[in-house]
Amino acid sequence: MAATRRSETKTITVFMDGTRLTAREGQTILDVAREHGIRIPTLCYHEKLKPIGSCRLCIVEVEGSATPVAACTTAVSDGMMVRTHTPELVELRRETLKLIFLKHPMNCPACEINGNCQLQDLAHEYDINHLDLHTYNIRPVEPEPEPYATPLIQYHPRRCILCGRCVQACVEITEVGAINFKGRGALTRIAPVERMGAIKPQCVSCGECMAICPVNALTEALGKKRGKAWETRKVKTTCTYCGCGCQLELNAVGDTVTGVTPTEGGVNRGALCSKGRFGYDFINHPDRLKTPLIRENGTWREANWDEALALVAERLADIRSESGADAIGALASARCTNEENYLFQKFVRGVLGTNNVDHCARL
Amino acid sequence: MTNSVAEIEETDVILITGSNTSEAHPIIGRMIKRAVDRRRAKLIVVDPRKVPMVSFANIWLRPRPGTDVAWINGLCHVILEEGLWDRDFVTQRTEGFEAFRESLKAFTPEYVEQLSGIPAEDLRRAARLYAGASKAMVFYAMGITQHAHGTDNVKALANLVMLCGQVGREGTGLNPLRGQNNVQGACDMGALPNVLPGYQPVTDEEVLARFQAEWATGVRLSNKVGMAVTDMFPAVLAGGLRAMYIVGENPALSDANVSHVREALEALDFLVVQDIFFTETAAYADVVLPGACFAEKDGTFTNTERRVQRVRKAIDPPGRARADWEIFCRLAKAFSQEINKRSAVAAVANGSAPRGRDLGYWDYGDPSEIFDELAAVTPIYEGLSYKRLDRAGIQWPCPSRHHPGTPFLHKDRFARGRGKFHALTYQGPAELPDAEYPFYLSTGRIRYHYHTGTMTRRCRGLDRLAPTERIQMHPEDADRLGIHTGDRVRVVSRRGQVEAEVLVSDNTAPGMVFATFHFAEVPVNVLTSDALDAVSKIPEFKVCAVRVEKLAA
Numbered sequence: 001m002a003a004t005r006r007s008e009t010k011t012i013t014v015f016m017d018g019t020r021l022t023a024r025e026g027q028t029i030l031d032v033a034r035e036h037g038i039r040i041p042t043l044c045y046h047e048k049l050k051p052i053g054s055c056r057l058c059i060v061e062v063e064g065s066a067t068p069v070a071a072c073t074t075a076v077s078d079g080m081m082v083r084t085h086t087p088e089l090v091e092l093r094r095e096t097l098k099l100i101f102l103k104h105p106m107n108c109p110a111c112e113i114n115g116n117c118q119l120q121d122l123a124h125e126y127d128i129n130h131l132d133l134h135t136y137n138i139r140p141v142e143p144e145p146e147p148y149a150t151p152l153i154q155y156h157p158r159r160c161i162l163c164g165r166c167v168q169a170c171v172e173i174t175e176v177g178a179i180n181f182k183g184r185g186a187l188t189r190i191a192p193v194e195r196m197g198a199i200k201p202q203c204v205s206c207g208e209c210m211a212i213c214p215v216n217a218l219t220e221a222l223g224k225k226r227g228k229a230w231e232t233r234k235v236k237t238t239c240t241y242c243g244c245g246c247q248l249e250l251n252a253v254g255d256t257v258t259g260v261t262p263t264e265g266g267v268n269r270g271a272l273c274s275k276g277r278f279g280y281d282f283i284n285h286p287d288r289l290k291t292p293l294i295r296e297n298g299t300w301r302e303a304n305w306d307e308a309l310a311l312v313a314e315r316l317a318d319i320r321s322e323s324g325a326d327a328i329g330a331l332a333s334a335r336c337t338n339e340e341n342y343l344f345q346k347f348v349r350g351v352l353g354t355n356n357v358d359h360c361a362r363l
Numbered sequence: 364m365t366n367s368v369a370e371i372e373e374t375d376v377i378l379i380t381g382s383n384t385s386e387a388h389p390i391i392g393r394m395i396k397r398a399v400d401r402r403r404a405k406l407i408v409v410d411p412r413k414v415p416m417v418s419f420a421n422i423w424l425r426p427r428p429g430t431d432v433a434w435i436n437g438l439c440h441v442i443l444e445e446g447l448w449d450r451d452f453v454t455q456r457t458e459g460f461e462a463f464r465e466s467l468k469a470f471t472p473e474y475v476e477q478l479s480g481i482p483a484e485d486l487r488r489a490a491r492l493y494a495g496a497s498k499a500m501v502f503y504a505m506g507i508t509q510h511a512h513g514t515d516n517v518k519a520l521a522n523l524v525m526l527c528g529q530v531g532r533e534g535t536g537l538n539p540l541r542g543q544n545n546v547q548g549a550c551d552m553g554a555l556p557n558v559l560p561g562y563q564p565v566t567d568e569e570v571l572a573r574f575q576a577e578w579a580t581g582v583r584l585s586n587k588v589g590m591a592v593t594d595m596f597p598a599v600l601a602g603g604l605r606a607m608y609i610v611g612e613n614p615a616l617s618d619a620n621v622s623h624v625r626e627a628l629e630a631l632d633f634l635v636v637q638d639i640f641f642t643e644t645a646a647y648a649d650v651v652l653p654g655a656c657f658a659e660k661d662g663t664f665t666n667t668e669r670r671v672q673r674v675r676k677a678i679d680p681p682g683r684a685r686a687d688w689e690i691f692c693r694l695a696k697a698f699s700q701e702i703n704k705r706s707a708v709a710a711v712a713n714g715s716a717p718r719g720r721d722l723g724y725w726d727y728g729d730p731s732e733i734f735d736e737l738a739a740v741t742p743i744y745e746g747l748s749y750k751r752l753d754r755a756g757i758q759w760p761c762p763s764r765h766h767p768g769t770p771f772l773h774k775d776r777f778a779r780g781r782g783k784f785h786a787l788t789y790q791g792p793a794e795l796p797d798a799e800y801p802f803y804l805s806t807g808r809i810r811y812h813y814h815t816g817t818m819t820r821r822c823r824g825l826d827r828l829a830p831t832e833r834i835q836m837h838p839e840d841a842d843r844l845g846i847h848t849g850d851r852v853r854v855v856s857r858r859g860q861v862e863a864e865v866l867v868s869d870n871t872a873p874g875m876v877f878a879t880f881h882f883a884e885v886p887v888n889v890l891t892s893d894a895l896d897a898v899s900k901i902p903e904f905k906v907c908a909v910r911v912e913k914l915a916a
Contacts, residue, residue, distance in 0.1 A: 152824040175396040199418075204810060205828060206389065222823050235677040238664045238756075240657040241813050243541030244368070244390050245666025245756070250658050250677040257658055257678060265755055267368045267666065273389035274811055274825065281822035282656070283678075287640055289653035290682025300651075305683065309694050312608075312650050313701040315633045319606045321705075325585070329595040329604045332554035333611030334546035336654075336687050337662025337674055339733040341545070341552035342560060343691040344610060350580040351695050351722045355565050355589030356604070359554045361546050362509075362593065362901040363617045363814075 012078040017085065029071035029082055030058055040084050041093060041122055043214055044163035045072045048270065049172055052164045056096050057122070060084045068092065094126045100161050101128055103186075104215065111159075113216040116229035119161070141186040149178045149192040149203035152278055153210050153218050157189045160217035166190060166209035173212075173271055178203035190217075205274040211262050220259070220278070227253035236263050240335065241275045244268065248276055257283045316352065325353035332359040364668045366500060366536035366771040367758065371398050373534035376496035378489075380409040380431070380520075381506020381905075384416050386810040388504075388540050388667075392416065395502075405496070407489050409434065410506065411805070411872040422489045425872060428803050429510055429792030429906045430479035435519035436787065437475030438490045439526055440467045445487075447494035449528030456777070457525050459784040466786035478789060494527050498534035505542060505807070509904040511793040513896040518785040525782045531773040541667040543814070544657070548665035551744070551759070552737065556589030561741035565589075577740050580723035591900040592618070593893070596627035606633040610687065611654065615643040616815040616886055619902035620858050620893035637690060640817045643883055653684035656818075660686035661730045663752065665759070669769070671747055672756035688730055695725040792906040793894030796874065800856060800908035802840070803875040804890055807905075812881035820881070832885035833866035835877040836911065841867040844913060851914040854878070856907055859889030862914065876911060 010025040014032055023032040028051065033040050044055040051072040059068035063081035068089060071082075083089070101123065108114045122128075148155040162181065167190065171177045178201045182191035190209075193201050210218040219225070232251045239246040247266030251259040257280050262270040292308035293300045303311075319327055330348045332341045341359070348357040371377070371394045385392030392415075398404040399419045408420040417423045426434050442448050443464060453460050472483030493499055501524055507516045520537055529535040541547050553560040563570040571584050578584075590598055592614070598604040600623075607628075618624045628634060628647035636648040645651050657664075659680040665671045680686065685693075699722040710716060727733050731749040738744045746761040757768035773782070796803055811829040812819040819825045834854060836846060846852065848867045853860055854876065863878070863885045871877040878887040892907040 151827055173393070175393050175400060204385075204389065205824075220824070233677065235675050236673075237657065237675045237677065238544070238666075238672045240544050240818075242388050243543055243546060243667035244388050245544070245664060245668075245670055245672055246390055247672070252658075252677040255678045255681075266672070267668070267670070268390045271390055271393065274828070275813060275819060276390075278824040279813070279819055279822045280658075281824070282640075282818040283658050284681075285640075285821045287821060288681045288684065289639060289641060289651065290684055291653060292683065293641075293648075293651040295649050303650075305685070305693065306697075308650055308652060309690075309697040310701070312635050312652075312694060313697040315649070316606060316608075316698065317701045317705065319633060323605055326587070326589075327603065327605040329590055329598070329607045331592055331595075331607070331609045331612050331614070332549055332552075333687075334543035334549045335611040335657075336549070337545065337657075337660065337730065338548040338552050338665060338671070338737065339662045339730040340610075340687040340691065341549045341554045342737040343688055343733060345553045345560070346578060346723075347691055347695050347698075348608075349559070349565075349584055350574075350578040350582055351698055353582040353585060355556050355585050355587060356595065357554055357589060358556050358592040358595070359546070359549045360543070360592065360612050360614075360617065361550055361555070362591075362899065363904075 012076065014076045015079075015081045017083060023076045025076075027076055029060055029062075029069075029074050029076055032076055033071060033084065038084060040071050041125070042072060043118060043122070043161065044165055046165055046212055048212070049165060049168045052168055054162070054164050057093055059089060059092060061086055061089060090126070094128065097122055097126050097128050103158055104161060105158055111216055112219065112225045114228060117215065119215050143183060143187045143189045146191060148218075150205040152205050152221055152274070153207060154221040155190060156217045156219065159215050160190060161215050162188055162190075163214065165212045165214065166218060169208045169212045173208045174204065174206050176204060177201045179209060205278070206272065207274065207277040208271060211272070211277070226256060226258045227251070232258065234261065239272075239276045241279060246272055246276050248272060250280070255284075320352065326356060328352055328354055329356040330358075332357060334360050364536065364538040364540075365530060365773060366534070366538055367668045368394065370500065370534045370536075370771070371395055372402075374398070374404060374496075374498045374500045375534075376405045376407065376493055376499040378407040378409065378493055378499065378501045379416055380501070380503050381508070382502055382504035382540050383410075383412070383414040383506075383807060384502065384504075384540065386415065387542065387808045389810065391502075391540060395419070405492055407492060409489075411875060412877060413870050413872070415870075422485065422492060424481045424485055424489055426479040426481050428805060428872075428875065430789070431507060431510070431516040432512060432519045432787050433470065433475050433478040433789045434481055434486065435516070435523055436467055436470040436789065437472055437479075437481070437486050438493065439523055440470040440475075441472060441487050441490035442494045442526060443467060445491070447491065448526045452528030453526065456531070457782040457784055459786070462786045463522060463784035466788070493523075496529070498532065499527065499529045500534065500536055500538055501529070502538045502540055504540045506905055508539075508899065508901055510901075510906060511894045511896055511903045512790050513901050514898040515787050515790070519787055521782075522784050522787075525784065530782075531771070531775070533771060536771060539667070542808075544666075545664040547667060547669060548663065548671070551665055551741065556591050560737060561743050574740065578723045579721065581721045593895055593900045593902060596624050599627040599630050605631065607631055608635040608637070609644060610637045611639070613638075613642045613644045613815040613817060615647065616883055616888065617880060619888055619891040619904055621886055621888035621891075622859050623893065637687065638817075639684070640821070642815070642817055652690055653680070653682070654687040654690060655680035655684055659684075660688070662688070663734060666756070669758045670756040671744065671752060671759060673749065673752050688727070688733060692725045692727060695722060698722065699725075793903055794857075794892050794907050796908045800910045801874075802909050802911055803872075804854070804856065804907050804909040805875060805877050805905045806880055806887055806891060807877065809879050809881070812879065814881070816881040816883065829881075832863045832879060832882040832887070834863045835866050835868045835871040837871050837873045837875065838867050838869055839873045841865070844911065846911070846913050850916070853912045853914055854890060854909050855912065856890040856892075856909045858892070861885050861887055861889060876909065
């Protein structure tokens with residue numbers, strides 16, 4: 001392995017806001033700050049991606065440097081003196097945020113991530129309010145709407161702050177590269193990549209771009225997600241599709257699953273595919289079976305559990321006493337839990353008395 | 364899998380065969396792409412189809428369908444001939460080598476080329492690449508197993524990994540990618556006709572006695588191996604099987620030669636279907652019971668790398684639907700009542716004292732109690748509990764409470780002691796194309812759908828991406844037959860026919876059409892062959908012969 005071991009890297013000293021900190025060579029200023037609990041605001045930075053350095057919010061002052069530098073892309077050096085929150089830096093960040101809000105609409109109550117939004121938090125922290133923006137006297141230009149790389153996702157160009165997380169995620173997490181910046185100046189936007197050399201990168205609708213967007217500029221195209229951040233329960237569980245066993249979070253409001261969000265850990269380390277992320281609609285589908293059904297004279301009637309189970313018990317007992325337990329066959333399910341498969345085979349073997357139990361492992 | 368998914372990051376050479384990894388297991392596919400892209404790991408893909416992983420491969424071998432034993436034996440032949448095998452591993456860890464070596468003599472690359480169509484020189488290159496790796500992982504899926512000689516295919520791969528000592532270490536191994544969330548767990552839990560939980564044989568009297576005591580049931584456990592699913596439907600038609608209870612499965616769409624299956628479902632005296640939707644199979648039932656989906660219950664699933672992971676309840680099941688474990692508990696009690704009622708009636712008739720029959724313990728407060736019971740009788744799960752699984756999953760075998768789990772198997776010894784080489788002869792598929800049925804048909808999945816589509820077809824977004832079946836045909840064949848993308852065709856086999864749209868694509872091989880089984884309106888399994896592997900009873904979904912007729916627009 002080419003990766004250097006931690007023990008081999010050199011330890012250096014960095015001063016941050018007057019505090020002496022121990023750091024390792026190769027770390028960025030942001031790495032060191034986070035490790036020591038010093039908060040530097042960020043928007044484009046994401047732990048899973050290589051530093052992008054586009055949002056300019058993590059700027060810090062470094063002794064000896066004429067201009068502020070981005071903490072996420074600047075490596076520390078021995079004896080470096082860093083200031084993270086001078087009045088000048090605060091004013092610069094405020095200006096950066098104002099420029100973002102020239103385009104990004106301040107209609108937070110209408111937005112699904114209201115209450116769970118880094119940009120909203122920063123606007124609050126840096127006191128950005130609507131009135132400020134009139135001083136610029138600029139009218140935002142909106143790019144013509146155009147289709148996104150997948151029909152599952154809708155792109156909202158005005159919300160987009162062009163941080164580039166989505167573009168990087170498609171390359172670094174999905175290994176595809178289906179989207180990129182397009183256009184110039186005020187018309188810059190995220191759009192499908194037409195061609196990359198000889199190949200046309202094909203979007204696989206995994207939604208990593210959507211999951212990593214900090215400002216909800218990429219949303220599920222099927223409609224607005226129900227529920228605000230504070231009414232949504234998030235339950236960590238295991239995906240129901242292939243055998244990979246990805247860990248994910250089901251978002252639920254009342255008895256409705258409203259979406260799937262990534263969670264750390266597991267085989268997938270937060271990544272998901274199209275089925276894992278978008279394949280939750282079936283859960284609350286109106287076609288779901290909601291009551292036991294009994295066929296009588298060729299038609300179905302609804303039944304309660306007691307009568308349905310009594311009928312099953314009676315008929316299975318009849319057939320067993322007439323033809324023996326081996327006249328009954330049972331198919332368990334690879335969709336059910338271990339506990340359920342265990343109980344079912346226990347029922348078939350220990351109650352009915354046959355080994356005629358199998359499941360769809362061969363299909 | 365003998366090894367873990369994360370070990371993809373450690374390995375030097377990856378061989379994928381019979382797996383459309385990036386479509387059917389997208390997250391694992393990505394990890395393999397990343398290994399190739401970032402770490403310069405080498406990738407060998409062996410597949411008749413030009414699956415998307417081929418574009419990342421260093422070597423792509425394109426065998427004719429069903430010739431797997433031939434090319435795998437061919438690889439072994441080259442590795443032996445060129446002295447690339449791991450002598451230490453073979454001497455210390457294996458047996459049956461001489462007979463195996465003898466059996467390979469015939470499989471020269473030139474002979475393999477005749478059988479499989481793989482150019483001899485490409486086979487040699489692949490052999491050198493695999494055998495030269497310090498760590499190599501083999502991944503396979505149903506493209507290897509769903510054949511009339513699928514067991515031989517897997518044994519051949521096992522021979523290959525043992526010959527090169529590529530097993531029992533991190534970043535190596537023979538790794539089947541399991542297609543369903545808990546197919547591994549269902550097997551582990553003994554939802555198989557020949558084994559009890561933890562792969563303990565039903566024919567072992569000592570095992571049976573232990574379960575008899577553990578379950579405290581008045582019913583005598585059978586020591587007779589039961590029927591596999593593929594035996595059950597013929598048994599119905601032959602009159603041996605009268606009732607079936609089918610949980611969360613849709614054989615009326617998913618099984619090979621499905622017309623035959625439907626005939627059997629129709630012929631049953633009594634059929635119970637327990638599912639979350641009214642499936643094609645439910646239509647044949649006498650009683651349909653509404654179960655719960657994964658979001659509506661607590662439990663565990665075991666993934667393809669043997670990792671037991673928690674499933675957590677987010678919402679209640681709809682209406683009167685109940686978690687499947689609750690249904691089984693209530694059913695066991697209902698059955699117990701029925702039996703006790705009958706013995707009471709019989710007792711009155713005989714004038715004897717009524718004798719109840721205890722059917723064991725069925726009062727579980729929640730799934731963690733069921734888990735504790737199953738862990739106690741399943742040695743590979745013995746050290747697991749919900750408490751331990753809460754933070755992260757653990758890979759079995761985990762025999763004790765402080766055991767960390769097992770990321771890779773067969774470290775110092777194989778489960779059976781020495782690894783056994785199998786001398787294999789090449790036997791082709793059960794049905795080959797001929798003048799009347801000139802095309803191979805192979806079935807599989809696409810990225811956006813899952814199995815018979817009962818769930819994904821009801822996900823609006825996914826169904827929008829792939830709303831209909833599109834039978835894939837190679838451009839060479841399409842040109843010859845004057846067929847274009849979007850044309851409708853009739854695909855006919857000896858067993859049935861379907862009509863569908865065509866997608867002209869070089870993802871499939873010349874002379875081969877590919878279809879999914881996701882779409883109820885195009886039930887492709889009316890075409891497939893129910894020729895079974897003699898050992899595993901798996902049907903040959905991956906090879907049958909069909910003809911394609913263009914329909915008038």
